Amino acid sequence: xxxxxxxxxxxxxxxxxxxxxxxxxxxxxxxxxxxxxxxxxxxxxxxxxxxxxxxxxxxxxxxxxxxxxxxxxxxxxxxxxxxxxxxxxxxxxxxxxxxxxxxxxxxxxxxxxxxxxxxxxxxxxxxxxxxxxxxxxxxxxxxxxxxxxxxxxxxxxxxxxxxxxxxxxxxxxxxxxxxxxxxxxxxxxxxxxxxxxxxxxxxxxxxxxxxxxxxxxxxxxxxxxxxxxxxxxxxxxxxxxxxxxxxxxxxxxxxxxxxxxxxxxxxxxxxxxxxxxxxxxxxxxxxxxxxxxxxxxxxxxxxxxxxxxxxxxxxxxxxxxxxxxxxxxxxxxx
Numbered sequence: 001x002x003x004x005x006x007x008x009x010x011x012x013x014x015x016x017x018x019x020x021x022x023x024x025x026x027x028x029x030x031x032x033x034x035x036x037x038x039x040x041x042x043x044x045x046x047x048x049x050x051x052x053x054x055x056x057x058x059x060x061x062x063x064x065x066x067x068x069x070x071x072x073x074x075x076x077x078x079x080x081x082x083x084x085x086x087x088x089x090x091x092x093x094x095x096x097x098x099x100x101x102x103x104x105x106x107x108x109x110x111x112x113x114x115x116x117x118x119x120x121x122x123x124x125x126x127x128x129x130x131x132x133x134x135x136x137x138x139x140x141x142x143x144x145x146x147x148x149x150x151x152x153x154x155x156x157x158x159x160x161x162x163x164x165x166x167x168x169x170x171x172x173x174x175x176x177x178x179x180x181x182x183x184x185x186x187x188x189x190x191x192x193x194x195x196x197x198x199x200x201x202x203x204x205x206x207x208x209x210x211x212x213x214x215x216x217x218x219x220x221x222x223x224x225x226x227x228x229x230x231x232x233x234x235x236x237x238x239x240x241x242x243x244x245x246x247x248x249x250x251x252x253x254x255x256x257x258x259x260x261x262x263x264x265x266x267x268x269x270x271x272x273x274x275x276x277x278x279x280x281x282x283x284x285x286x287x288x289x290x291x292x293x294x295x296x297x298x299x300x301x302x303x304x305x306x307x308x309x310x311x312x313x314x315x316x317x318x319x320x321x322x323x324x325x326x327x328x329x330x331x332x333x334x
Contacts, residue, residue, distance in 0.1 A: 002028050002029060002030030003027065003028055003030060003067040003068060003324070003328075004029075004031040004033075004066050004068075005027075005029055005031070005032050005033070005066060005067060005069070006032075006033040006035060006061075006066045006068075006069045006070070007019065007032070007033070007034050007070045007072065008035045008036075008057055008071045008073050008077065008081065009035070009072035009073025010034035010035060010036055010072070011040040011043060011045070012036075012072055012073065012162065012163070013159060013162055013163055013166075013312060014072035014095055014316045014317055015034075015070075015072040017313060017316065017317035017318075018072060018317040018320060018321065019032075019034075019045065019047060020317070021286070021313060021317045021318045021321045023047070025286075025318075025321055025325070027321060027324065027325070032047055032052060033052075033055060033061075034052055034053075034054045035054065035056070035061060036055075036056070036057060036073070037056075037057060041054055041055060041056040041057075057077070057081065059084055062088065062090075063084060063085070063088045064088070065088070065089065065090065066090050066091075067091070068091050068092075068093060068324050069091070069093070070093050070320050070321075070324075071092060071093065071094040071095055072095045072316070072317070072320075073096075074096055075096040075097055076098075078094045078098045078099065079098050082098075082099070082123050083123070086121075086123050091122065091124065091327070092123045092124065093124045093126060093320045093323050094123055094124065094125055094126060095126045095317075095320055097128065097209065099123050099125045100125040100127065100128070100209070100212075100213055100216070101212055101213075102123075102125070105122070105124070105125055106124050107125045107127055107213060107216050107217055108125070108126070108127075108217075108319075108323050108326075109127060109135045109136060109139075109217060109319065110264075110319070110322040110323055110326040111139070111262075111263040112135055112139040112217060112218075113218075114323075114326040114330070117323070117327050117330055118330050126316065126319055127213050127217065127319070128206070128209040128210065128213055128315075129160060129238060129309075129311040129312075129314075129315025130154045130156060130209075130210055130229065130238055130240065130311075131209060131210050131217075132314060132315050132319055133238060133288045133307055133308075133311075133314060134150075134152060134214070134240055134242060134307060135213075135214060135217050135218070136265060136288040136309075137242065137265065137288055137290055137305060138150070138242065138305075139218065139262075140258050140259060140262040140265075141246065141255065141258065141259075141303075142218060142220075144258060145246045145247050145248055145250055146246060146248070147223055147244050147247065148223065148245045148246065149223070149225075149226075149244070149245040150223060150226070150242065150243070150244055150245075151227075151243040152225070152226070152227045152228070152240055152241065152242045152243070153227070153228045153229075153241045154195075154210075154227070154228070154229045154239070154240050155191075155230055155234070155239040155240070156195060156229060156231050156232065156238045156239075156311065157232070157234040157235055157236050157238055157311055158182075158231065158233070158235060159235055160315075161182055164181070164182050165183070166235060168180065168181060168183070168187065169187050169188055169235065172186055172187060173188050173233075176188070183231065187231060187232075187233050189233060190233060191230050191231070192231040192232075193228060194229075194231070195207075195229040196229075206229040207227040207229045208227075210225060210229075211225045211227065234279050236283045236284075236311065236312060237278075237279025237280070237282055237283055237308060237309065237310050237311060238279070238308070238309060239277075239278070239279060239306070239307070239308045240305075240306070240308075241304070241306060242304065242305045242306075243302065243303075244303050244304075244305070245299065245302050246301045246302070246303065249301050250301075250303065252293060252295050252303065255293060255303060256269065256293055259290055264286075264287055264314075265287065265288050265289075265290060266287045266288070266289045266290070267289075268289050268290070269292065269293050271292070276291030276306055277289030277290070277291050277306070277307075278308060279308055279310075281308075282308050282309060282310055283310055284310060284313065285310055285313065285314075286310070286313050286314050286322070287309070287314065288307060288309045288314060289308045289309065290305055290306065290307050290308075291305075291308075292305065292306035293306075
């Protein structure tokens with residue numbers, strides 16, 4: 001069956017990736033409507049062999065009927081327009097952070113907890129990009145062995161901050177005197193341990209997202225999570241160094257075999273051949289890549305992982321489209 005889909009924020013970085021992912025994953029789309037602010041309304045976007053005119057986002061168009069509406073326009077837009085669309089009977093997949101921790105709104109990574117979508121209509125929240133790839137990587141381990149503690153450091157691409165951040169890095173590479181406007185420091189040739197605003201406890205909002213979202217998706221608030229989020233001068237693709245303290249001692253080969261057989265994961269872990277994933281190699285893919293799996297030298301229940309994914313694809317656009325695919329599969333299965 002062909003689906004009628006709308007994309008809110010269609011001209012932004014994530015909105016454009018959503019269109020790309022829909023095409024590449026061959027989602028059956030009958031009618032695609034694109035919405036944006038007055039600054040972008042009227043632009044023409046290519047989709048298959050059609051030219052689609054971007055429409056102005058209004059309350060009226062959100063009250064119309066769609067099979068799915070994908071939101072990629074930021075929290076304030078989602079806060080205003082997503083409830084209007086949901087009240088009209090539409091299924092909304094929202095990429096902003098606004099509804100993620102709202103009670104009774106599912107926060108979904110399809111490989112991990114798509115079961116919460118059965119019989120559901122309304123707003124569905126897409127997790128934060130750094131949370132998503134970590135959850136895909138650790139969920140199989142959690143389900144089999146349990147996880148007591150996570151220490152994670154992220155190395156996040158500038159595309160997570162949008163087009164202006166990409167342009168800033170490009171300009172600073174060309175001109176070392178180009179002034180930083182997006183970040184608190186120059187990003188070219190630098191690492192900035194500061195993503196989003198600081199909380200009173202010293203953690204940033206980005207870091208706390210990883211804590212609270214992980215608890216919600218896994219349904220386990222007992223896991224201790226200590227994150228540090230760092231912005232690095234990479235255009236696309238987030239990397240994460242993850243340390244897990246498990247509920248029991250495990251064999252590393254068992255972990256490798258478990259991950260190799262898990263949905264959405266590609267294992268790339270051959271140290272003798274210098275094989276491990278990097279952001280350049282995973283760009284424009286929808287999987288989560290894992291390498292550098294090793295056991296703690298001192299704690300028999302501790303293991304370390306290196307996890308990489310395309311932040312605009314699996315971290316945002318692809319995960320949203322996969323939620324649609326999961327819901328359609330659930331419908332077919334009755």
